[in-house]
Amino acid sequence: MKEENAKIKQISGGVCAAEGFLAAGVYCGIRRNRTKKDLALIFSEKPADAAAVYTRNLVKGAPLAVTKRHVDSGRISAVICNSGIANTCCAGGEEVAEKTCALLAEELGIPAESVAVASTGVIGQPLDIEPIKRGIPELKKSLSRDASPAAQAIMTTDTVEKQVAVEFELGGKTVRLGGIAKGSGMIHPNMATMLVFLTTDAAVSRTMLQKALSGDIENTFNMMSVDGDTSTNDMVLLLANGMAGNEEITCDNDDFRTFMCALNTVNVALCRMLAGDGEGATKLLDCVVTGADSTENAKKAAKAVVCSSLVKAAMFGADANWGRVLCAMGYGGAEFDPGKVRVDFRSAAGAVTVCENGSDAGFSEEKAKAVLSEKEIVIEVSLGEGECSAEAWGCDLTYDYVRINGDYRT
Amino acid sequence: MKEENAKIKQISGGVCAAEGFLAAGVYCGIRRNRTKKDLALIFSEKPADAAAVYTRNLVKGAPLAVTKRHVDSGRISAVICNSGIANTCCAGGEEVAEKTCALLAEELGIPAESVAVASTGVIGQPLDIEPIKRGIPELKKSLSRDASPAAQAIMTTDTVEKQVAVEFELGGKTVRLGGIAKGSGMIHPNMATMLVFLTTDAAVSRTMLQKALSGDIENTFNMMSVDGDTSTNDMVLLLANGMAGNEEITCDNDDFRTFMCALNTVNVALCRMLAGDGEGATKLLDCVVTGADSTENAKKAAKAVVCSSLVKAAMFGADANWGRVLCAMGYGGAEFDPGKVRVDFRSAAGAVTVCENGSDAGFSEEKAKAVLSEKEIVIEVSLGEGECSAEAWGCDLTYDYVRINGDYRT
Numbered sequence: 001m002k003e004e005n006a007k008i009k010q011i012s013g014g015v016c017a018a019e020g021f022l023a024a025g026v027y028c029g030i031r032r033n034r035t036k037k038d039l040a041l042i043f044s045e046k047p048a049d050a051a052a053v054y055t056r057n058l059v060k061g062a063p064l065a066v067t068k069r070h071v072d073s074g075r076i077s078a079v080i081c082n083s084g085i086a087n088t089c090c091a092g093g094e095e096v097a098e099k100t101c102a103l104l105a106e107e108l109g110i111p112a113e114s115v116a117v118a119s120t121g122v123i124g125q126p127l128d129i130e131p132i133k134r135g136i137p138e139l140k141k142s143l144s145r146d147a148s149p150a151a152q153a154i155m156t157t158d159t160v161e162k163q164v165a166v167e168f169e170l171g172g173k174t175v176r177l178g179g180i181a182k183g184s185g186m187i188h189p190n191m192a193t194m195l196v197f198l199t200t201d202a203a204v205s206r207t208m209l210q211k212a213l214s215g216d217i218e219n220t221f222n223m224m225s226v227d228g229d230t231s232t233n234d235m236v237l238l239l240a241n242g243m244a245g246n247e248e249i250t251c252d253n254d255d256f257r258t259f260m261c262a263l264n265t266v267n268v269a270l271c272r273m274l275a276g277d278g279e280g281a282t283k284l285l286d287c288v289v290t291g292a293d294s295t296e297n298a299k300k301a302a303k304a305v306v307c308s309s310l311v312k313a314a315m316f317g318a319d320a321n322w323g324r325v326l327c328a329m330g331y332g333g334a335e336f337d338p339g340k341v342r343v344d345f346r347s348a349a350g351a352v353t354v355c356e357n358g359s360d361a362g363f364s365e366e367k368a369k370a371v372l373s374e375k376e377i378v379i380e381v382s383l384g385e386g387e388c389s390a391e392a393w394g395c396d397l398t399y400d401y402v403r404i405n406g407d408y409r410t
Numbered sequence: 411m412k413e414e415n416a417k418i419k420q421i422s423g424g425v426c427a428a429e430g431f432l433a434a435g436v437y438c439g440i441r442r443n444r445t446k447k448d449l450a451l452i453f454s455e456k457p458a459d460a461a462a463v464y465t466r467n468l469v470k471g472a473p474l475a476v477t478k479r480h481v482d483s484g485r486i487s488a489v490i491c492n493s494g495i496a497n498t499c500c501a502g503g504e505e506v507a508e509k510t511c512a513l514l515a516e517e518l519g520i521p522a523e524s525v526a527v528a529s530t531g532v533i534g535q536p537l538d539i540e541p542i543k544r545g546i547p548e549l550k551k552s553l554s555r556d557a558s559p560a561a562q563a564i565m566t567t568d569t570v571e572k573q574v575a576v577e578f579e580l581g582g583k584t585v586r587l588g589g590i591a592k593g594s595g596m597i598h599p600n601m602a603t604m605l606v607f608l609t610t611d612a613a614v615s616r617t618m619l620q621k622a623l624s625g626d627i628e629n630t631f632n633m634m635s636v637d638g639d640t641s642t643n644d645m646v647l648l649l650a651n652g653m654a655g656n657e658e659i660t661c662d663n664d665d666f667r668t669f670m671c672a673l674n675t676v677n678v679a680l681c682r683m684l685a686g687d688g689e690g691a692t693k694l695l696d697c698v699v700t701g702a703d704s705t706e707n708a709k710k711a712a713k714a715v716v717c718s719s720l721v722k723a724a725m726f727g728a729d730a731n732w733g734r735v736l737c738a739m740g741y742g743g744a745e746f747d748p749g750k751v752r753v754d755f756r757s758a759a760g761a762v763t764v765c766e767n768g769s770d771a772g773f774s775e776e777k778a779k780a781v782l783s784e785k786e787i788v789i790e791v792s793l794g795e796g797e798c799s800a801e802a803w804g805c806d807l808t809y810d811y812v813r814i815n816g817d818y819r820t
Binding site: 056057059089124126310313314316317319321324326327329334335358359398402404 | 467499740812
């Protein structure tokens with residue numbers, strides 16, 4: 001992994017870094033605020049193989065049903081996404097989503113089944129097709145290699161746009177993989193109000209593409225939590241148009257492992273951006289659990305820590321209340337001996353061991369305060385049981401989370 | 411149930427309402443703040459049968475291990491509880507808890523095994539026996555029929571003391587059942603930083619007492635959440651000294667059902683007090699799910715609603731964002747058809763139907779705002795699937811929750 005990682009180079013371009021992908025973002029009128037773009041488009045010059053994962057919420061947004069049908073039926077050429085209204089819990093929602101695909105397909109001269117559609121925003125309010133209809137021609141006109149307008153158009157309460165891209169080699173060919181994401185609130189393991197659109201010019205068979213995505217999200221997006229709420233509308237969509245000219249990946253070979261490694265690099269980067277920009281967040285929390293007797297236990301422990309409201313509030317206050325870390329792991333379902341646990345807090349300001357053998361390690365409160373006052377906090381937990389590890393990402397719980405969510409609709 | 415309920419009369423006296431129970435609460439010096447009592451005692455003149463339930467957190471406070479041994483070994487005459495330090499995640503914690511029991515037993519002239527011990531407060535700091543040792547003689551001297559000092563001494567971030575008591579008849583004899591509780595943060599299904607001490611003068615065999623308690627908490631304390639964190643130190647302890655002179659309840663007869671009914675009345679009242687006084691809470695949330703096809707589904711749905719950070723923040727802002735109610739139920743693991751769901755918000759200001767058949771019911775925002783601006787909000791959900799129902803209690807998520815937990819230790 002190390003060696004492969006060294007060959008994965010971060011580049012600019014986000015979802016447009018890969019050959020043949022264009023994007024656009026415009027204001028079409030779904031939102032009242034005219035300064036916030038609300039309609040995004042990603043277009044592949046060559047129909048792309050697609051893999052997707054969707055929210056596990058029983059209440060699903062109408063666009064997910066439509067996208068699933070289209071992804072299952074064949075290649076995808078375009079992704080259209082609006083923000084402002086989720087198109088969920090509304091009679092006739094699927095018709096609006098289908099109509100959106102049809103209108104875009106007509107404008108672009110592609111089949112409606114080759115369009116994926118997504119929505120994010122308020123649940124329960126009807127999505128009007130009129131602004132989308134009016135916006136589509138401009139959307140087409142705006143298509144370019146600049147992914148920023150699209151990254152901005154999918155944002156809701158996000159404060160910064162989220163883009164990443166990498167370059168690597170497959171069989172001597174240079175390939176690219178990039179993505180844009182939106183997150184903020186309702187972010188939790190098993191998908192969340194989170195939209196991630198990934199594009200690559202690598203040639204990867206559909207089966208292997210889905211295998212790569214389904215495998216990777218277990219260690220990335222499903223290990224991230226902002227507030228414990230799993231949204232109705234989330235999806236991660238990965239498009240591969242093969243324009244890099246590499247030999248198509250059709251089995252679990254070296255090229256596939258390199259691709260997995262690149263995908264993980266991109267997804268971890270997006271996870272960190274999503275968690276760090278969680279609603280109201282001032283800090284990124286990164287919990288690394290080592291020494292577990294199974295990966296499952298390591299994952300349960302790491303997730304419990306980043307999901308705990310009490311840990312999150314303590315991190316906001318730069319309070320080294322390590323008892324809450326142990327407490328969270330204790331109810332998180334992981335098996336371990338509390339008497340063997342060691343906890344370290346680490347950041348740009350240094351590291352401090354706060355708990356050893358399940359008891360207070362006798363640390364300097366001043367030092368701990370300095371460590372926890374940074375923007376990125378690593379909570380390192382060693383269980384002393386075995387060789388397995390896991391990592392989870394979250395953010396602190398702040399006054400602003402309450403303010404943002406106390407009156408989201410107005 | 412209805413008829414029996416009518417015969418259950420609320421009375422004053424809390425944990426001292428039942429015959430033969432005395433209580434006390436003093437400041438002994440565990441806390442720095444001398445105006446806050448930190449040591450409580452409940453004493454039964456006659457050794458009482460005891461039933462208990464403990465936290466399911468893997469990380470357990472030292473006092474729980476000691477109390478469990480003592481409760482398992484026979485009757486209980488006294489309960490001693492300190493606040494300020496949890497006596498958890500500290501080497502030698504059990505020795506301190508055993509020593510506490512021994513010192514109290516010596517003072518009261520009872521066996522050490524007849525003492526139950528509990529602690530609540532910060533995790534990971536050692537509990538000094540000295541202040542407890544000094545406080546015990548005064549604690550004994552202060553014993554009276556006034557339960558308030560004990561109710562105050564077990565409080566941590568609680569803002570009000572929590573007491574309730576009822577009177578009812580068993581076979582012509584008047585019996586009493588009462589309790590005191592502390593809660594506030596870390597309150598969540600499956601026990602929480604919650605201590606509940608219940609006393610009754612009814613004669614109930616130990617087996618039936620445990621059956622009553624274990625059965626009732628599934629519908630009361632395990633259906634309550636403040637912040638999703640399950641604490642290390644929680645317990646519900648029920649003592650029955652038989653001094654009312656009723657024929658001992660030894661099987662599942664009419665008397666047992668009446669007792670269960672009284673126990674439920676007391677526990678529901680305490681749940682409402684605990685949830686309504688959740689850390690930083692300004693509102694009590696009461697979610698009633700009806701029309702489920704199974705009690706399990708009804709419980710999952712009701713719990714998910716009161717646990718959702720987004721629902722809780724919306725209630726704080728008096729925002730009728732019913733989509734978050736559906737969303738929470740959707741990821742809560744309950745099986746239902748979102749298209750059949752109806753949601754009503756109800757309070758002292760009236761009721762408003764916000765969702766019908768899974769879609770917006772077309773309601774007055776002004777009316778909804780008025781309904782949600784009250785102190786007690788009932789979220790009524792009808793699933794339209796069957797005849798089963800469940801109720802769960804929670805509170806809103808506020809700026810003060812973040813403030814309190816951002817710097818708990820200082």
